[in-house]
Amino acid sequence: MADREVDQLLVERVQRGDKHAFDLLVSKYQRRLGRLISRFVRDPAEAEDVTQDAFIKAYRALPGFRGESAFYTWLYRIGINTAKNYLLASKRRAPTTTLFDTDEAESFEEASLLHEVSTPENELMSKQVVNVVQASLLQLPEDLRSALTLREIEGLSYEEIASVMNCPIGTVRSRIFRAREAVAESLRPLLETSKGNRW
Amino acid sequence: MKQQISALMDGELFEDEADSLFGEVRRGSDTHKDWEIYHLIGDVLRQPEHIHNDLSAKVRECMEDEPVVLAPRVRATKQKARAFALSAAASLVAVGVVAWMSLQISPEAAPQLAMQQGALRPASAQIQLKANDYLMAHQEFSPSADMSGGASYIRTVSYSPEAK
Amino acid sequence: MRVGIAFAGLLLVVGNACAEGRQVSLDWLKTMAFAGHQTDYSGVFIYQYGNRVETSRIIHVVESDGEYEKLECLDGPKREIIRHNGHVWEFHNHKMVRTSSQGSGKFPSLLPEQLSALSANYLAGQVGMERVAGYDTQVILFQPKDNLRYAHKLWAHNVSGLLLKASVLDDKNKTVEQYTFTQLQIGSGVDRSWIKSAPSMAAQGVRQVAPVAVGVPVNSGWVVDALPAGFRKTMEIQRPMRGRHAPVTQLVFSDGLSAISVFIEPDDGDEDDANGLSSRGAMNLYHKLANDHLITVVGEVPARTVMQVADSLRYNGAQ
Numbered sequence: 001m002a003d004r005e006v007d008q009l010l011v012e013r014v015q016r017g018d019k020h021a022f023d024l025l026v027s028k029y030q031r032r033l034g035r036l037i038s039r040f041v042r043d044p045a046e047a048e049d050v051t052q053d054a055f056i057k058a059y060r061a062l063p064g065f066r067g068e069s070a071f072y073t074w075l076y077r078i079g080i081n082t083a084k085n086y087l088l089a090s091k092r093r094a095p096t097t098t099l100f101d102t103d104e105a106e107s108f109e110e111a112s113l114l115h116e117v118s119t120p121e122n123e124l125m126s127k128q129v130v131n132v133v134q135a136s137l138l139q140l141p142e143d144l145r146s147a148l149t150l151r152e153i154e155g156l157s158y159e160e161i162a163s164v165m166n167c168p169i170g171t172v173r174s175r176i177f178r179a180r181e182a183v184a185e186s187l188r189p190l191l192e193t194s195k196g197n198r199w
Numbered sequence: 200m201k202q203q204i205s206a207l208m209d210g211e212l213f214e215d216e217a218d219s220l221f222g223e224v225r226r227g228s229d230t231h232k233d234w235e236i237y238h239l240i241g242d243v244l245r246q247p248e249h250i251h252n253d254l255s256a257k258v259r260e261c262m263e264d265e266p267v268v269l270a271p272r273v274r275a276t277k278q279k280a281r282a283f284a285l286s287a288a289a290s291l292v293a294v295g296v297v298a299w300m301s302l303q304i305s306p307e308a309a310p311q312l313a314m315q316q317g318a319l320r321p322a323s324a325q326i327q328l329k330a331n332d333y334l335m336a337h338q339e340f341s342p343s344a345d346m347s348g349g350a351s352y353i354r355t356v357s358y359s360p361e362a363k
Numbered sequence: 364m365r366v367g368i369a370f371a372g373l374l375l376v377v378g379n380a381c382a383e384g385r386q387v388s389l390d391w392l393k394t395m396a397f398a399g400h401q402t403d404y405s406g407v408f409i410y411q412y413g414n415r416v417e418t419s420r421i422i423h424v425v426e427s428d429g430e431y432e433k434l435e436c437l438d439g440p441k442r443e444i445i446r447h448n449g450h451v452w453e454f455h456n457h458k459m460v461r462t463s464s465q466g467s468g469k470f471p472s473l474l475p476e477q478l479s480a481l482s483a484n485y486l487a488g489q490v491g492m493e494r495v496a497g498y499d500t501q502v503i504l505f506q507p508k509d510n511l512r513y514a515h516k517l518w519a520h521n522v523s524g525l526l527l528k529a530s531v532l533d534d535k536n537k538t539v540e541q542y543t544f545t546q547l548q549i550g551s552g553v554d555r556s557w558i559k560s561a562p563s564m565a566a567q568g569v570r571q572v573a574p575v576a577v578g579v580p581v582n583s584g585w586v587v588d589a590l591p592a593g594f595r596k597t598m599e600i601q602r603p604m605r606g607r608h609a610p611v612t613q614l615v616f617s618d619g620l621s622a623i624s625v626f627i628e629p630d631d632g633d634e635d636d637a638n639g640l641s642s643r644g645a646m647n648l649y650h651k652l653a654n655d656h657l658i659t660v661v662g663e664v665p666a667r668t669v670m671q672v673a674d675s676l677r678y679n680g681a682q
Contacts, residue, residue, distance in 0.1 A: 002210050003209075003210045004210075005210065005214065006207065006208065006210045006217060009214070009217055009218050009221060010221065013221060019262060019265075020224075020225075020226045021221065022262065023226065023231070023255055023258075023259055024221070024224065024231070024234055026254065026255045026258050026259075027234060027235040027238055027253075027255050028208075028234075028238050030253070030254045030255065030258075031239075031242040031246065031249060031250060031251065032242065032246070034249060034251050034254070035246055035249040035390070036390060036393070038249065039390050039391075039393065039394040039397075039524065040394065040397060040524075042522075044251065048251060048252065048254060051254060052254050052257050052258055052261065055254070055258045056258065056261050056262065056265070059262060059265060060265065080393070080397065083397075084397065084401060087401060088401070088425070091425075125252075126250040126251060126252075129239070129243060129250055130243050130247045130250055133240055133243040133244070134243070134247070137244075148244075149244070151209060152240070152241040152244045152245060153244055153245060157209075157210075157211070158206075158209065158211050173202070173205075173206055173211065174202070176205060176209065177201065177202040177205040177206070180205050180237050180240055181201060181205075183240050184233070184236045184237065184240065187236060187239070187240070188236070191236070245386070246386070330641070330648055330659075330661075332604055332606070333624070333626055333648060333659050333661050334643075334646060334648070334661060336602065336604065336611075336613060336624065336626070337615075337622065337624035337661040337662065
């Protein structure tokens, strides 16, 4: 069963009226969609709003999704269109906020830096999450770290990892799980301290 | 259970196992949290500079006002034709320009132009103007029109001062 | 042991950077396609290939009813074009003439299918930051994994995502063609006064020049045996072409960044047609007569590739 089919199962659940299945899709795709949208909408807070909006649009459109393309393809397309509409709308409201000449471009970049500085908690939090994940990954035994890296970064299947690491598929499955769980264990205290600002 | 979630998100369970496992994941349960955190870890590894606040709570809040969606169960079918139609639409923009360009260069210029030798690749002659129809027909469906916009318009056009 | 850990850490960072770099480069492509259609800009760019240089001015603005674009060649005879979404007018014999109408121009988006084809056939990466026309740009390089396609180097404006410079390089890293903005204004202050004249040109009507014909999908029975890896057939149609009596069969293959078209038509005995290889910038064209058919292969790929495709074309019989 490929990744695409996992999404399809969730999509079918949503289409049968299971709203919760959509939560699982949001958890899975929010950062990838957020990154795509941030290429268009530079302000981080605005990009978050647009991402959220794109998910709602996707939910509303989901009854019409027939699985001709992969779910993420379809979702990314909605994300790009939502970003496009947002930019067009904000251009109508205030032409200088999304369009800029050379001088404005420089001040624009300064402004976005200021914005990041102005939300130090979020910045700090995301840095901490990244630091904790990377640090705990380094603490892992080499075989666990390799298995997880091959899966998450290289996108290999268990079968491919088994042949790279020369071990049974069951071992791959267990190593990846143990790696994830070890990293998750060090991440949980951090995430629980930020109530209402969950990750 | 945790280990099954891990295999589930990697697409390494059988379909019936996966579907029944999804059925057991309750909102706000530990299993749900494991799903979230395992995906967060994956994203940190892939795109560490793009880790932002968790939006799922906000999205869920917005969705409370949304009606439950219902659609007939359908299976995925592979369909390439639609993907093509979209990319063709994207490239259509270029074709008008190419058509225009091919009309701009006078037919008399063709023989001289054909004799011109490109400095970079002397081995091959310049494309003859009468071949512009092929370039135009090709450009309609080339991804380069989407990629480079104006650049691809100009490619097919090229006015040659030496030919005058 | 310490060294071991440090080394493992380094490997991790590098692995990260590669996967991330590839994804980032693909994201930039989407951004460029988006920005090119959604941004107001005006500027002067030069197009170079071989020993030729050509200067043009382009103005692009987005209004509530879509895109308007004016392209003017600044060298040689006056050549000018105005585009509004899919409608194109050209300056011809001292008046503007409508040349084509493709309906409303659609917002283009690079599809994930195309993007995955790209990462299979090219190594994509950000190779630096450079200034072009006074703007800071990200430089993105698509290096092919074989010598059957060109390398593409793209300079994208950091802030708007606009493509400011593009080079096509051959396997010896020599520039085949290049397009560069030398002067550019982005956003506010772009001249829009010329837009008003576009609809009136439509009203003048004038003559419809060679409306671009739409092809009919077919299963022609022609196959390419030695198609370079990664190229997939995206289309197979029969289409009328100007000056041809019989419809022409066109097959299009794409690897996500460049495309190859194969045209097959009955040989009409015109000797000029069978003249082998020719090129313009990154475009290579190869004519060949085979079994009473004129075969023409065109693509923004190296000469060897169009020849390989033409030489391995075979009629496999009606399907």
